[in-house]
Amino acid sequence: MQKFLIAAALVATTASAHAADPPAKIAFKKAPVAATTYDWTGLYAGVNAGVAVGGEGRSGLNVLGFGGSFETFNLASLGVVGGGQAGYNYQFGNWVIGAEADIQGIGNQNHANCILTCNALNSAMLQQDMTWFGTVRGRVGYASGPILNYFTGGFAYGGVKVTDAQRLFGVNVGTFAIEQTRTGFVLGSGIEAAVGGNWTAKIEYLYVDLGSINQAFTLVGIPHVLGTEVRESIFRAGLNYRIGGNGSLFAVTPAANWTGFYAGGNGGSGIARDATTHSVISGLTANNNFDLAPRGYNGGLQAGYSWQRGNVVYGLESDIQYSTQETDRSCLFTCTPTATATYRQKLDWFGTVRGRIGYGVGPTLFYATGGLAYGEVKTRVTETITTLGINGTAGFKDVRAGWALGAGVETPLELFDWFKPGQWSVKTEYLYIDLGSASNSYNLNGIPHTLTTEETNHIFRTGVNYHFDTPVTARY
Numbered sequence: 001m002q003k004f005l006i007a008a009a010l011v012a013t014t015a016s017a018h019a020a021d022p023p024a025k026i027a028f029k030k031a032p033v034a035a036t037t038y039d040w041t042g043l044y045a046g047v048n049a050g051v052a053v054g055g056e057g058r059s060g061l062n063v064l065g066f067g068g069s070f071e072t073f074n075l076a077s078l079g080v081v082g083g084g085q086a087g088y089n090y091q092f093g094n095w096v097i098g099a100e101a102d103i104q105g106i107g108n109q110n111h112a113n114c115i116l117t118c119n120a121l122n123s124a125m126l127q128q129d130m131t132w133f134g135t136v137r138g139r140v141g142y143a144s145g146p147i148l149n150y151f152t153g154g155f156a157y158g159g160v161k162v163t164d165a166q167r168l169f170g171v172n173v174g175t176f177a178i179e180q181t182r183t184g185f186v187l188g189s190g191i192e193a194a195v196g197g198n199w200t201a202k203i204e205y206l207y208v209d210l211g212s213i214n215q216a217f218t219l220v221g222i223p224h225v226l227g228t229e230v231r232e233s234i235f236r237a238g239l240n241y242r243i244g245g246n247g248s249l250f251a252v253t254p255a256a257n258w259t260g261f262y263a264g265g266n267g268g269s270g271i272a273r274d275a276t277t278h279s280v281i282s283g284l285t286a287n288n289n290f291d292l293a294p295r296g297y298n299g300g301l302q303a304g305y306s307w308q309r310g311n312v313v314y315g316l317e318s319d320i321q322y323s324t325q326e327t328d329r330s331c332l333f334t335c336t337p338t339a340t341a342t343y344r345q346k347l348d349w350f351g352t353v354r355g356r357i358g359y360g361v362g363p364t365l366f367y368a369t370g371g372l373a374y375g376e377v378k379t380r381v382t383e384t385i386t387t388l389g390i391n392g393t394a395g396f397k398d399v400r401a402g403w404a405l406g407a408g409v410e411t412p413l414e415l416f417d418w419f420k421p422g423q424w425s426v427k428t429e430y431l432y433i434d435l436g437s438a439s440n441s442y443n444l445n446g447i448p449h450t451l452t453t454e455e456t457n458h459i460f461r462t463g464v465n466y467h468f469d470t471p472v473t474a475r476y
Contacts, residue, residue, distance in 0.1 A: 044200070048085060057075075064223040070336060075162075183211075279451075317356055373435060
């Protein structure tokens with residue numbers, strides 16, 4: 001998943017960083033006489049909270065007896081993440097470098113995968129949780145006054161727990177569990193902005209990779225091998241207090257005037273965590289429960305209108321997106337030449353119609369957003385089960401409706417000298433999109449099947465807007 005989420009998040013943030021030169025030509029209101037340059041140099045400490053999404057790595061369970069089973073799947077954990085961070089920045093010109101360390105707890109709510117046909121005779125309940133993690137990272141960014149766009153990366157470590165509870169031939173044969181403290185790397189990007197005095201707020205994406213677990217074990221004399229890749233995508237917001245620096249002396253800039261129509265484009269990436277059930281009704285029913293995790297790029301257009309009363313901004317926004325999010329990693333029903341089912345799922349496109357409400361602090365708008373979501377999901381299953389005479393493919397295309405909820409940060413932007421100054425802005429945004437579930441029934445060689453799957457997505461993206469009414473901001 002690294003090549004999708006990290007590339008998209010870093011490229012998206014780069015656009016903001018390189019374009020965010022001080023808006024010397026933006027219309028402005030007179031600010032009080034005070035410090036005219038915001039200085040990011042100094043120590044800081046703070047707290048953060050967000051969401052952690054797993055399922056980006058491939059997992060597999062090999063049962064090496066009685067003909068064998070070689071199933072692959074996604075162990076897609078989900079949890080609330082929270083913790084604290086501390087660091088130091090050093091600014092030279094517009095560039096900021098620094099180091100940051102954080103420690104985080106995760107409250108996971110995992111969908112346990114039930115495979116090996118998941119019936120009264122045979123089943124394996126598998127679950128993977130990252131229970132805590134920490135990072136020690138470098139940061140490099142580009143500052144435009146009280147706004148900092150940055151990349152970050154470095155060392156990661158954390159606690160991982162994997163369990164496998166099995167029933168074979170109608171007998172509960174036991175549970176295998178492993179807990180490890182693992183190390184790896186982290187990459188990400190974000191935007192941080194002053195919110196008054198020495199306080200700053202940020203929105204950030206991190207990709208945490210703690211390597212792979214491959215563990216052999218035996219249950220009732222039957223050898224097994226469990227393999228899983230430990231990957232997490234972290235979407236979080238944070239609040240920092242700068243110890244020292246000139247934040248409290250910096251000229252307080254009037255809030256930008258966000259009132260009016262705007263339109264623009266956006267790009268980013270996303271990962272889904274789609275709870276799925278596949279039932280085959282023939283004699284002893286097979287009823288596998290597992291997660292599909294489509295991941296990839298998203299890009300599209302948005303337009304909206306904002307009203308402003310003092311520092312409070314509210315409005316409506318609509319967007320339409322093309323998506324490459326797709327997965328084909330799951331292979332179940334023993335995944336052998338005589339019994340196998342493979343799955344492919346793709347989010348083709350989606351759109352939203354959302355309300356926005358925010359609060360302007362100087363040139364920066366912090367906002368929450370939510371409303372209607374809709375999109376098209378394609379799912380395909382290909383099966384071969386020779387003992388039941390099953391051989392074929394079934395495909396489904398569903399246009400679904402649901403809801404979206406998220407938050408973001410938007411700031412003024414000058415996009416090269418030949419664009420009219422004062423009318424451009426750039427935003428970084430997280431959206432959670434839930435398109436509900438769909439259940440499809442079909443027959444292969446007279447054997448009834450039912451495939452039920454959800455569609456829930458975590459989107460991290462950056463967009464550029466053109467404002468038809470110029471935002472009014474203060475110089476800095």
